[in-house]
Amino acid sequence: MHRLNYHLTVSLLAAFIITGCKPKTGMVMTSTMIVDLVTVEDCISDNSSYYPGQTEAESNTDLSFKVMGVIDKVLVKEGDFVRKGDVLARLDSRDYLTQLKATESEYRQIKSECERVFAMYEEKAVSDNDYEKAVSGLEQITAKLKNHQDQVEDCELRSPYNAYIGSLYHSVGELTAPGVAIMRIFNKGGVDVVINIPESEYLKIAKGDVYKAKFTALPDKTFNLNLKNAAVRANSNQLFQLRFNIMERTNMIVPGMSVMVGITHEQETSEKLSMIPTGALLNDGEKSCVFVYDSISETVSRHEVKVERLLPDGNAIVSGGLGSGVRIVGSGVRKLQDGLHVKPINGVSKENVGNLL
Numbered sequence: 040m041h042r043l044n045y046h047l048t049v050s051l052l053a054a055f056i057i058t059g060c061k062p063k064t065g066m067v068m069t070s071t072m073i074v075d076l077v078t079v080e081d082c083i084s085d086n087s088s089y090y091p092g093q094t095e096a097e098s099n100t101d102l103s104f105k106v107m108g109v110i111d112k113v114l115v116k117e118g119d120f121v122r123k124g125d126v127l128a129r130l131d132s133r134d135y136l137t138q139l140k141a142t143e144s145e146y147r148q149i150k151s152e153c154e155r156v157f158a159m160y161e162e163k164a165v166s167d168n169d170y171e172k173a174v175s176g177l178e179q180i181t182a183k184l185k186n187h188q189d190q191v192e193d194c195e196l197r198s199p200y201n202a203y204i205g206s207l208y209h210s211v212g213e214l215t216a217p218g219v220a221i222m223r224i225f226n227k228g229g230v231d232v233v234i235n236i237p238e239s240e241y242l243k244i245a246k247g248d249v250y251k252a253k254f255t256a257l258p259d260k261t262f263n264l265n266l267k268n269a270a271v272r273a274n275s276n277q278l279f280q281l282r283f284n285i286m287e288r289t290n291m292i293v294p295g296m297s298v299m300v301g302i303t304h305e306q307e308t309s310e311k312l313s314m315i316p317t318g319a320l321l322n323d324g325e326k327s328c329v330f331v332y333d334s335i336s337e338t339v340s341r342h343e344v345k346v347e348r349l350l351p352d353g354n355a356i357v358s359g360g361l362g363s364g365v366r367i368v369g370s371g372v373r374k375l376q377d378g379l380h381v382k383p384i385n386g387v388s389k390e391n392v393g394n395l396l
Contacts, residue, residue, distance in 0.1 A: 071380050071381060071382045072375070072379060072380070072382070074339070075368065075369045075370055075383075075384050076367065076369060076384070077316060077319065077367060077368075078366055079361045081313060081314075082312045082314040082356050087301045087303040088236075088240055088302050089301050091234070091297070091298070092232055092233050092297075092298050092299070093232075093233060093295065094231065094232055094233070094292060094294050094298060095230070095232075095295075096205065096225030096227070096230060096231070096294045097226075097284075098229075099205060099223055099224065099226075100202075100223065100224055101220035101222075102198075102221055102223070102224060103196075103215075103220050104128075104193060104194070104221065106135070106190050106194065106217060107217060108130035108134075108135075109131045109212065109214050110130060110211050110213050110221070111129045111131040111132075111211065112128060112211060114129070115222070116207070117206060117207055119203065120202075120204075121202055121203075121204065121224070122201050123199065123201055124198065127197065127198055127204075127221075128196040128222070129194055129196070132191055135190045135191045136191060138190070139184075139187040139188060145180060145183075146180045146183075146184045149176055150177060152173070152176075153176060153177040156170060157173065160173075198224060200226070202225055203225055203226065204222060205222070205225045205294065206222060206223045207222045209221050209222075229284070229285075230285060231267065231282050231283060231284060231285075232264055233280060234298075234300045235274070235276070235281075236278060237277070240302065241279040243304055244269065244302075248303060248304050249303040250263070250265070250283055250300060250302055251300070252299070252300050253300075253301070254292065254296055254297070254299075255296070255298070255299075256291075257291060257292075262285050262287055263286040264285060264286065264300065265284045265286055266282075267283055268281075268282050281300075311358070311362075312347060312357065313357055313361040314350075314355070314356055315329065315354065316355070316370070317355045319367050319370070319372060320357075321372045321375075327343070328342055328343045328344060329341075329342050329344055329357075329372070330342070330367060330368040330375045331365060332366045332367060332368065332383065336380075337380055337381060338378050338379060338381065339368060339375055339377070339379055339381055340377050341376075341377050342360075343359060344361065366383075368381070
């Protein structure tokens, strides 16, 4: 009985002590915020974009007829070597020959009449006005004859220099118009790399950019490129063409090869860059910051950073002096303030089931 009273007395005393430790109404307990820390990683900024392209001869020319007509003959095939002046293709010239014959007949008649007027003018038998009309008439028919002779000659497509036949765009029986490319010729003096890029990439081109080429047929080697020229206007697909010289000379690269070109833009900042999750960023007006964790005081402090680029994987590249290995709060930063005491989440615990906190 005495032992039972003893245990009852101890229990009541303990209950009294516990009840007496509770804060009075209106008092606020100071709590420690649980945070998820991440470790900052150094980042070498990869400002590279990649575009497919192909190789073309350094010197190439699209050839076209100067007159309209039906293609009568194509005298070459792709890969053929041709010399300057060789006939490469012909149009059906029958209509132009008929026109030339008529003009030649008209020319002979007018010339004969003009010669008669010129002889009479020497003898003062015709007026100055008749003489000037004869001169003008002869000049006009001579120009007309020359034009029709040129049209007959233009029915033949000739090579402007020693070259190889690259591509044939049209075949026998097709109707073509002046200026429409019939074939492309090239020489083997060198090979260019050609790509097409969108407007967003075109506007970022700067003097310090680096260009490199990787060929499907040569997977183990990368070639440095030099920007030769850039189109001043977009093509029908709203893309801008860039043409590059290959800086290393090699016989392994020929026209028509597939290539992938990497464009690396000059880094805009000389500061060391870091990669952090976007959830660690707090935007304060026009500035951004993160909260750095101090393991000694177990508090966090605000640290200003500059966002250089957002990545599609949920990370951000920032500058601002964050060193590799620095621990920052990775999420929930809107609830933080300078000097706040925090407790890091260390792995999975009973209170952090599934590592969701």
